[in-house]
Amino acid sequence: MSLLQLDHLYKRFGGLEAIGDLSLAVPEGQLLGIIGPNGAGKTTMLNLVTGYLRPSKGQILFDGRRVAGLPPYRIAALGVSRTFQIVQPFHEMTVAENVLVGSLFLSGRRRSIAEMRRLAEGPLETVGLQHRAADPAGALTFGDKKKLELARALASRPRLLLLDEVMSGLNRAEIGSMCDIVRQVHRAGTTVIMIEHLVQVILTLCERVFVLDFGHELFQGAPGEVMQHPEVIASYLGKQLEREVQPG
């Protein structure tokens, strides 16, 4: 059974249809990439899944449960977590406290704060920020803030992790280590949906790619297929792939 299922989902903002008749099924354990041009509705889709927006029509099922219209904290409690496209750590709290807040009201609901403080070291080490644990989150570099967001999301031990352009703004080395982390999280059994603009990342990480265009499904399939698809090339990639992707 699918862990996440979108059923003929619509979202209209006044006269603008941001998402139209979108259906998607994500089996448990999959690493799904979502691509599409700017304004295609990718982030809107994540906001619908996480409860920040209410669909105009259609249903969202998480693990067989109807979740459309539930508030974000209820959906989070079911095991959904996310990072934000525009990084939003809790700036005035320390790096360690950010991760602690990630877990305290979800995976660590029934444990003591002291115990959760210790357990928060795990996700921090995963993203390589343990040496910054005592620093205020606002003092981190942009790349480190992205890592912190990922650590905070991981601390909640989600069944479904939604990554909204987690690689954007990172340098080459950081992208490499971020890819490793995502792969590691996925191997540990977490279902991952990632919105990504970097074609190379999509090709190396994702098992399946979903292409969104003007709020509609354009195509879905294996990463290789997607990159060959003429409509995808026309609407999104814009040029032949062979010249774009360099190995390395």
Added chain:
Amino acid sequence: MMPKARVKAAAWAALAVAVLAAPALGSPVLNDWNVRICSLMMVALSWNLTLNAGLISLGHSAFWGLGSYAALLAANRLGAPLPLSLLIAALAGSLAGMGLAALTGNLRGIFFAISTLAFSEILRVVGLMTPDLTGGAEGLYLTPGLRPAPAVVTFAVALGAVAAVVVCAGLALTRFNLACRAMRNNEDVSKMFGINPLVCRVQCLAVAGGMASLAGGLNLWHGGFLDPLVAFDLHVTVLSQIAPLLGGIHTLVGPVVGSVLTVFLSEGTRIGLGASGYSQLVLGVLLVVCVLAMPSGVVGLWRRVLARRARP
């Protein structure tokens, strides 16, 4: 426990003992200062609690006045002794806080602030329009025979302030505190981590409202007279913010130090400059200076000095 932490705990304990023992000296002047400082401390700590959750309250005089009236009516109408009347006052404040949280829903920043100001004004007008209950503009006296000795009232106020500090110190260790701080930093994001902002706001305003109303109730027993203008005086709201801002917001020691400084400054300028209008002018200027020049207050300044000295 680390030695430094032990020194801190000892200092807090000594301070508590001093404040609680002072009424036994029986000095009216000392008692008056004690009541002023301790009651301001309670509303300052209460205001700091709401600020910790990102809620800027301009309505603390509402809680203060509500607590005053609750204590007055409990004493006059039901013959409630001081402790029971204070319990009723605190409960009234808590309920009002929860109601305010529910009514303001997810209003933030200036929108929340304005609605709390309106809340206070509404209560003042209601107080003026219900003379049968509140005595209206003429006001009401606490039945004279009910009032205990000034030293007893002073001790009660001091106990209230110590209790407020203990409650704040205890809350600082809870996950409620982390939820409040996360909410202050980013309410939308906090939702994604299982925090229900409404529940958090209701809890926060229940505690803060109860604390400020308790202070109002205590002040009624000290002053013995109420009218809606005294009870819902905007001055209480202003002082409840000046004290934490002067001392240092988002800390426990900040509102405590700030309350002492604020009372000393307002009394000092009143005595030194004569008319009380000057004391408000001084406090007003001070508030601006604090916000602009030392946003972390006296406590923050002190910590920076210590940190600079500690550097090799």
